[in-house]
Amino acid sequence: MSDLSYVRAEMLPERAPPASQVGFVGWARQNLFNGVGNSILTVLSLIFIWYVVSFLLxxxxxxxxxxxxxxxxxxxxxxxxxxHAACWGVINDRWQQLLFGFYPNGSEEGTSDLRWRPILAFLLLFVAVTPVLFNMISRRMNWVLLCAVLGLTSLYLGGALGIVVGLALIAAGAAIGYKALTADKTARAAEIEAGAKRLPNPLIFSAIYPFIAPWLLWGGSLWLPIGAALGFVIGYFVFRFLAPIAGSLVGMIVAVLVALVWWLLLTVGFADLMQSIIPIGLEPVESRDFGGFMLSITIGVVAIACSLPIGIVLALGRQSDLLIVKALCVGFIEFIRGVPLITLLFVASTLLNIFMPPGTNFDIILRVLIMVTLFAAAYMAEVIRGGLAALPRGQYEAADALGLDYWKAQRLIIMPQALKISIPGIVSTFIGVFKDTVLVSIIGLLDPLGLSNAIRADQAWNGVVWELYGFIALLFFIFCFSMSRYSMYLERRLRTDHR
Amino acid sequence: MKKTVFLGALTVAGMAAGASAAATLDDVKARGKLNCGVTTGLVGFAAPDANGKWEGFDVDFCRAVAAAVLGDANAVEFVPTTGKTRFTALASGEVDMLARNTTWTLSRDVDLKFDFVGVNYYDGQGFLVSKEMGVSSAKDLDGATVCIQTGTTTELNLADFFRANNISYEPVPIETNAEGQQQYLAGACDTYTTDASGLAATRATFENPQDHVVLPEIISKEPLGPLVRHGDNEWADIVRWTLNALISAEELGITSTNIGELSAAPGDNPEINRLLGTEGNLGEMLGLDADWAKRAIMAGGNYGEVFAKNIGESTPIALARGLNAQWKDGGLIYSPPFR
Structure with missing residues (x-):
C-alpha cells in the first residue's frame, strides 16, 4: 500500500477569512444587514441621511x-x-463684529486697532490653564508656549522695540524647546537629581494671569492690577504674622479684613499715585464696547473660574455643624436656585441702578459677572455636595483617625475624591453657564445673539436668519464640545479604581 | 414695621435718583459724551454697521443733539436698550435721553415720569398680507390667523380692532420681528401685524415683495418720539428744540449743503437768522452757544434729509412721507416758531 494516511502530518497554511466576513463588507453584513428587518431599517436610515445631508450641503x-x-x-x-442657498456674505461682512463686538478696531478716526488685546488675553488663557488642566505637558514646553505667544504678539505690534523683543522671546522659546526635545526624560531627571536648576513652575504665570487678563481687556493703568494683587500679598503677610500670635482663625479674619480695606479704600489711591510717578498703561476700553463672543467668553470664563471655589466653600458650609454658617449657605443656595437667571440679570441691570447712590458708575459687565458667578456657584455647590455625599463615611473617619484637622482632611482626603466623583456634573454646569451667557442679550448687552438681531437691522442683511444662527451655533459647539471632551479625558486620567 | 422701613428706604433711594437728574446738561458737558439710548436693532431706525458705527433715523437724532450740545456729532455713546430695559435705563440716569421709537402714551408720560419732547415719526399699526389672499381691507380678515408680538401694545390694539368690527381672529404669538417674518413666509399665519414702518421694512426683505401688500387700514396711533426724564426742564428744552430745529430747517429750506452759505451772514429771512444764530440770542437762552442749531443740522441734515437717507423712498424700506410730511404738505410734522 502506498503511504495513504488520514491524519495530516503538517499544518495547512492559514488562509485569509472569506471576503464576506472581513473588512468593510463583513462589518456591514454583521452590523447593518443582519436580517431582513435590520436591512430595511438600514436602507431607510441611509435614504433619510442622504436626504438631509444633500439638502444641507x-x-x-x-x-x-x-x-x-x-x-x-x-x-x-x-x-x-x-x-434656496445660504447667503454667506453676512458672515464675511460681520464675523469680526460677531467675535469682538464694538471693541475698537481702528475704523474711527483717532483710534487704533486694539483687537490684539483680547486675542492675546485669549491665547494667554490657554498658556495659563494648561499646567492646571493637563499634566501631559512638561514644565519647559509650557514656557516655550508662553514665549511663543508673547513673541508673536510683540512682532505683530511691530516697531523696533517690538521686533527685537519678539525675536528675543521666540529665540528663547526655541532654545528651551530644542533642549527639551533633545534631552530624554531619564537624563533630565538625573540632571535635576544632581542639582541642575529647573525652570520656575509655570503655575506662577497661572496665578498672575487673573490680574493680566482684565488689564488687557479693559486697559487703563497697570498699577491697578498690581494694587489688586498686592491685596493678596498684604493679606498673606498679615496672616503669617498673626497666626502664631493670635491663632489661625483670628489671623484669617484679620487678614481678610485688612485685604478688603486695602482693596476698597486704598487700591485706587495707590494706583493713581504710582501712575503719576511712573505712568504705564494701555488705552482704556469701556465695557460698553464689549460684545460678541468676546463678551460670552469673558463672562463664561470668569463665572466658571470663580464658581468652582465658591461652590466648594458653599458645599462645605452646607454640611458644616456651625449653625450660622450652615443657615447662610443653605439660604444662599436655595434662594439663588429658586430664581431664574434672567431675574438676577434684570436685578443687575435695572434694580441695582436705581438703588445705588446717584452718580456711582457700577460697571454693567461687572454687575452681570457677579450675578452669573453667584448663579453658577449655587448650582456648583449642589453638584459638589452630591460628590461629598457619595463618599463613604469611612473616609471621613479615617481622616479623623489620622489626626488631620478639618482643612487638611478636606484638602488631602475628602475633596480629591469628592471632586473626582462630581466631574461630569461640574463640567455640565460649566457648559450650562457658558451657554447661559447668551441671556445677557435680554438686558441689552450685545452678545452674539444680540448682535445677530442688530445685524439683521442692517438694511443689507434684513431677512438673513439661518446663516447667522448657524455660525453662532458652530462656535458655541466648538467651545462646549471641547469642554465635554476635556471632562472625559480628566475622568480617564483620574480613574484609579480597578474596574 | 419692617416693610415700612423698606418702603421708606425705597422712597429715599428713588428721590435721590430723581434729584440726580437735575443737571443733565452739566453732566453731559463734564462727561464730554452724550449717552443716548437706542434699540438693539431696528431696520432704518438704529443699527450698527460692520465697523460698529451706529446708523439710522433715531441715531441721527442722537447725533444732532450731541452736535448741538457738545459740538461733535460723534460724541455719542449709544446704549442699546431692549423694550424691557429702556425705561429703567432712562430713569436711573444710565442714559441722558431715549431715541428709541417709543410710543408717546399718557401712562409713560405721567406714571413713568418721563417727558416726551415731541414726535419724530408718526406710525400706526397695519397688516401685511399676501396678494394671493385677495383681501383688500382689514375688515375682510374674519377668521384669519394673525402673527402678533406678545406683550406689546400691538396685541391690545389688535384685540380692540377685531372686537369693534365684530369679526374673529386666531393669534399666533411670536417673540421677535425676525420670527414674525419667518412664520409669515412659512405660511403659519395669514397676516402679520406690527407698526407700518416695520411692515414696510419686513416686506422689503422678501424675495418677491410685489406679491405682498400692506392693507390700507391703520388701526392705531403710534406717535414715536424722543424722551427724557421728568424734572430737568432745561435739558428737555434742549432736546425738544433740537428736534424742532431739524423740522424748521426743512420747512425753511435749510439743508446740509446750503447751511454754510446761510449761516455765514444774516440773510433776508429773520427766522432763518434766528435759527442759525446770526441774529438774536436763542442759543444763549437754551444755555448753549449761538451756533447750536447750525451744528445740529450739519450733523445729519434737516428732518427731511434724515428721513430720506434712512427710511425714505430711495432706501429699500421706501416709506412715503405720509403723515410725516411737513404741515405745509399735508402732514403732521410741525415746529413751533423760533422766536
Whole structure:
C-alpha cells in the first residue's frame, strides 16, 4: 500500500477569512444587514441621511461669500428659481463684529486697532490653564508656549522695540524647546537629581494671569492690577504674622479684613499715585464696547473660574455643624436656585441702578459677572455636595483617625475624591453657564445673539436668519464640545479604581 | 414695621435718583459724551454697521443733539436698550435721553415720569398680507390667523380692532420681528401685524415683495418720539428744540449743503437768522452757544434729509412721507416758531 494516511502530518497554511466576513463588507453584513428587518431599517436610515445631508450641503455650498447684501445673494442664485442657498456674505461682512463686538478696531478716526488685546488675553488663557488642566505637558514646553505667544504678539505690534523683543522671546522659546526635545526624560531627571536648576513652575504665570487678563481687556493703568494683587500679598503677610500670635482663625479674619480695606479704600489711591510717578498703561476700553463672543467668553470664563471655589466653600458650609454658617449657605443656595437667571440679570441691570447712590458708575459687565458667578456657584455647590455625599463615611473617619484637622482632611482626603466623583456634573454646569451667557442679550448687552438681531437691522442683511444662527451655533459647539471632551479625558486620567 | 422701613428706604433711594437728574446738561458737558439710548436693532431706525458705527433715523437724532450740545456729532455713546430695559435705563440716569421709537402714551408720560419732547415719526399699526389672499381691507380678515408680538401694545390694539368690527381672529404669538417674518413666509399665519414702518421694512426683505401688500387700514396711533426724564426742564428744552430745529430747517429750506452759505451772514429771512444764530440770542437762552442749531443740522441734515437717507423712498424700506410730511404738505410734522 502506498503511504495513504488520514491524519495530516503538517499544518495547512492559514488562509485569509472569506471576503464576506472581513473588512468593510463583513462589518456591514454583521452590523447593518443582519436580517431582513435590520436591512430595511438600514436602507431607510441611509435614504433619510442622504436626504438631509444633500439638502444641507446644497444649501451650505453656495458661491455667496463675497456678496454685499441679501438682494445681491438672491441675484447670484436667482438664475435657478426656487433654489434656496445660504447667503454667506453676512458672515464675511460681520464675523469680526460677531467675535469682538464694538471693541475698537481702528475704523474711527483717532483710534487704533486694539483687537490684539483680547486675542492675546485669549491665547494667554490657554498658556495659563494648561499646567492646571493637563499634566501631559512638561514644565519647559509650557514656557516655550508662553514665549511663543508673547513673541508673536510683540512682532505683530511691530516697531523696533517690538521686533527685537519678539525675536528675543521666540529665540528663547526655541532654545528651551530644542533642549527639551533633545534631552530624554531619564537624563533630565538625573540632571535635576544632581542639582541642575529647573525652570520656575509655570503655575506662577497661572496665578498672575487673573490680574493680566482684565488689564488687557479693559486697559487703563497697570498699577491697578498690581494694587489688586498686592491685596493678596498684604493679606498673606498679615496672616503669617498673626497666626502664631493670635491663632489661625483670628489671623484669617484679620487678614481678610485688612485685604478688603486695602482693596476698597486704598487700591485706587495707590494706583493713581504710582501712575503719576511712573505712568504705564494701555488705552482704556469701556465695557460698553464689549460684545460678541468676546463678551460670552469673558463672562463664561470668569463665572466658571470663580464658581468652582465658591461652590466648594458653599458645599462645605452646607454640611458644616456651625449653625450660622450652615443657615447662610443653605439660604444662599436655595434662594439663588429658586430664581431664574434672567431675574438676577434684570436685578443687575435695572434694580441695582436705581438703588445705588446717584452718580456711582457700577460697571454693567461687572454687575452681570457677579450675578452669573453667584448663579453658577449655587448650582456648583449642589453638584459638589452630591460628590461629598457619595463618599463613604469611612473616609471621613479615617481622616479623623489620622489626626488631620478639618482643612487638611478636606484638602488631602475628602475633596480629591469628592471632586473626582462630581466631574461630569461640574463640567455640565460649566457648559450650562457658558451657554447661559447668551441671556445677557435680554438686558441689552450685545452678545452674539444680540448682535445677530442688530445685524439683521442692517438694511443689507434684513431677512438673513439661518446663516447667522448657524455660525453662532458652530462656535458655541466648538467651545462646549471641547469642554465635554476635556471632562472625559480628566475622568480617564483620574480613574484609579480597578474596574 | 419692617416693610415700612423698606418702603421708606425705597422712597429715599428713588428721590435721590430723581434729584440726580437735575443737571443733565452739566453732566453731559463734564462727561464730554452724550449717552443716548437706542434699540438693539431696528431696520432704518438704529443699527450698527460692520465697523460698529451706529446708523439710522433715531441715531441721527442722537447725533444732532450731541452736535448741538457738545459740538461733535460723534460724541455719542449709544446704549442699546431692549423694550424691557429702556425705561429703567432712562430713569436711573444710565442714559441722558431715549431715541428709541417709543410710543408717546399718557401712562409713560405721567406714571413713568418721563417727558416726551415731541414726535419724530408718526406710525400706526397695519397688516401685511399676501396678494394671493385677495383681501383688500382689514375688515375682510374674519377668521384669519394673525402673527402678533406678545406683550406689546400691538396685541391690545389688535384685540380692540377685531372686537369693534365684530369679526374673529386666531393669534399666533411670536417673540421677535425676525420670527414674525419667518412664520409669515412659512405660511403659519395669514397676516402679520406690527407698526407700518416695520411692515414696510419686513416686506422689503422678501424675495418677491410685489406679491405682498400692506392693507390700507391703520388701526392705531403710534406717535414715536424722543424722551427724557421728568424734572430737568432745561435739558428737555434742549432736546425738544433740537428736534424742532431739524423740522424748521426743512420747512425753511435749510439743508446740509446750503447751511454754510446761510449761516455765514444774516440773510433776508429773520427766522432763518434766528435759527442759525446770526441774529438774536436763542442759543444763549437754551444755555448753549449761538451756533447750536447750525451744528445740529450739519450733523445729519434737516428732518427731511434724515428721513430720506434712512427710511425714505430711495432706501429699500421706501416709506412715503405720509403723515410725516411737513404741515405745509399735508402732514403732521410741525415746529413751533423760533422766536
Amino acid at each position: 446644497s444649501w451650505a455650498f453656495s458661491p455667496t461669500w463675497n456678496s454685499a447684501s441679501l438682494s445681491e445673494c438672491r441675484e447670484i442664485f436667482g438664475a435657478e428659481s426656487g433654489h
